[in-house]
Amino acid sequence: KYGSCLVCPITFSLFCDPVIAEDGHTYERQAITDWIQHNSTSPLTRESITITGLRPNHVVRNLIDEFRKTLSKHNYKFKLGVDIERSQKPFFQTTGKAIFEAKWIGNPNGPPIILLKLFGARAEKEASFYEHLTRHPHIVYTYGLVEQSKGTSNTFVMLLQEMAPEGSLINVLEHCSEKYPNIPLSDLLLNHIFLQICDAMIFLSSKDIIHGDLACRNVLVFHFDIQEPNRTLVKITDFGISRGNTIYSKIDAVATVINTIPLRSSAPEVLQNSDDDSTDVYSEKTDMFVMGVLMWEAYSNGQMPWSEINRESIVRQKVINGERLSRPDNCKSDCQWNLILKCMSQNPDDRPTFQELAKQLTEFINLPINSNLSNSCQSINISKNSSIIEQEKEKLDESPQSSFIIQETDHNNADNCHEPIRPSPSLAGVNVASRRKFFEKVFEPQRPLSPTKSLPIRKNTAVTPPREELIKLTKWH
Template identity: 50%
Template sequence: MATPEESLFCPITFELFTDPVLAQDGHTYERQAIEEWIRQHGTSPITRQSLSLEYLYPNILVRQLIDSFEQSTRNKNYQFTLGIDVKKRESQPFIQTFGKSIYRAQWLPTNRGRPEIILLKIEGTRARKEASFYVDLSRHPYIVRTFGLVYDTENNRNDNSVMLLQEYAPEGNLFHKLQDCSTVIYEEVFIEIFLQIIDAMAYLTHNNVIHGDLACRNVLVFRFDASNPRNNHVKLTDFGISRNTQLYSMEPVAAQTRINIVPIRYAAPEILSSDVTYHAYTEKSDIYSMGVLMWEAYKRGEIPWSYISDDEEVIRHVRSGQHLLQPPNCIFDNAYHFRGRSNLNIMFI
């Protein structure tokens, strides 16, 4: 049987349980997810043994753990203190880029009955919203879960940054996953991943949030299968960390940070204009970047416009209307319809 720590998230949906049930294989699942799985496959998604809908039982222990965890975060108003509620596992981040550091973290006093977590520190910014807003915004199956904001009382006076407490992605990001995968990836797998990202984008747009930095590095992988589309699950992260954001405000004294750097090789032409304003960042510019992300995925993490070393030359190419060439493994010419969801138009010129 899975341990309490492993049982907080459904192994199918990768979401915190709402109605956990115990199956014949000894593992706990979200009821709706495992019922659908059994109807389609008839076997366990973990052990492959036969499963029956008749033998699904409520997991009261896991339900109590979830209730306790959710209640504790609400009691904290989704605001945690570093060194009291959570701590960094190491003093140095395991990922660090422009204005962003990610630390492995753990709950205090114990991780027992709690999900695995990381601390995302964004330099040169302040949170614009209440902590509960960030939590509620992340309640989507394809958006990385945020549990709240973390405050460092020792450095709070001089530290112009915001720290988010987020779930840990066991498979890393899509960029590294695609580069490390040595087998052929079926195109249907790419399509499934793209549709999950688009679901997340549509949700953000509905909530008036522009991502601003769509790229494979900002897609976290929770389950990956190069041959089975349905056995893949990704989540979008780093949304709203851009110039035009309703989530964070840039500190005027901040040095160059992630929030004021334009991702040139992924940006839409209007973003690359010399007189660009914050208003240029829209859902349309995100759609353009989504196309570049798809190209990057098909090319297994190749840098867009990799044959051009000068970013200024890339800007001239994009602003003049030139496009990335269609990858040879992208066999669909115009559009495709997959798993009954909305049509997704792809065009590489």
């Protein structure tokens, strides 16, 4: 049901250099080349294909050029009823947020899209900023902003985004646990997912952007393959719309997600300052704590953290006092559990950076297939006092801070695709590497982000909505 002649079936993203293979299907050149180098058969039909058999698809290339010109011509701003249309009712809604099915007007070949409506918020940046910021293989792509109709109140912002065919990660986890109740997902599959999330977070951290609510419900699944974990593709969404953000501003007296603190997954330093309007407490390390909770959530089949406790105040006190979530039954590896606990360390300085976490996950993934993860890793030692980490930090100071590199160039070349000037650090799996190469695009320099004014938050933090309200998200198609 998910399909567009403008989207590569491997990267699930807009083409840059489309080619036709011997199986009759069109792929992104870099992605299919990397695929063939490791697999001699088609990813769709399993018939034999070769690199020498690839031919440029000029028809698709012309279509994609026209589509990109249309985006640029509109300055990444679109109008309801003119450029796009949406469903009357949202297929998902919670406090301060609603998601609608949408489709292009006059462009039947346009990629599948949804419209994300954020109440009580205003965009702090130009529309092109949001489009440029999401040019990453593991961040949900934003085509631009949707302008409000005349006569409507200016109390919300609407983003036009790509659609995830499999829905959110929490949907996938719950479906797998129901279909295969006695077969947990493998460490290899989950580590591929965690690694892709890390790659996106490395990029956001390099831009000084805090996610604030990194949960399984905010990870969207574009492809899920239990048999071939390296083909699984996820992207993060909803970054920057929680407290501590720098790319949206809050409208007072309107219910919104911006001033919300996810109490069941937040770091202890955030919970200690939850009644304070200051956003200084938020950092990469607070996101890392939430990453640890996300990994726990994945091993728990999407279970809500601290689900056995009804009162948020009790959860808050437990976390502040140093208590942590109990080990999930599906997490059999001591190494894996120690890494999760490391991410949820009480002291922020004891938590790894996303660069360090990605390195550890890569080592786990690259273990021999017949090796036991529990026995292959003696200990998880990610410490600020480690000489190894200090050496790695010195190397990082001389290299890009994200495994996804964006080269700055002139505005005239903003929408063109270029070969990367220098290779990015590789992550495990040919698909991760090929997606990153494809998405190493260039765009005009952006002014550095600066913190917004402190955001107010009500003293009486609203109780987290019932779980069924948060996860009634259905298929995105």
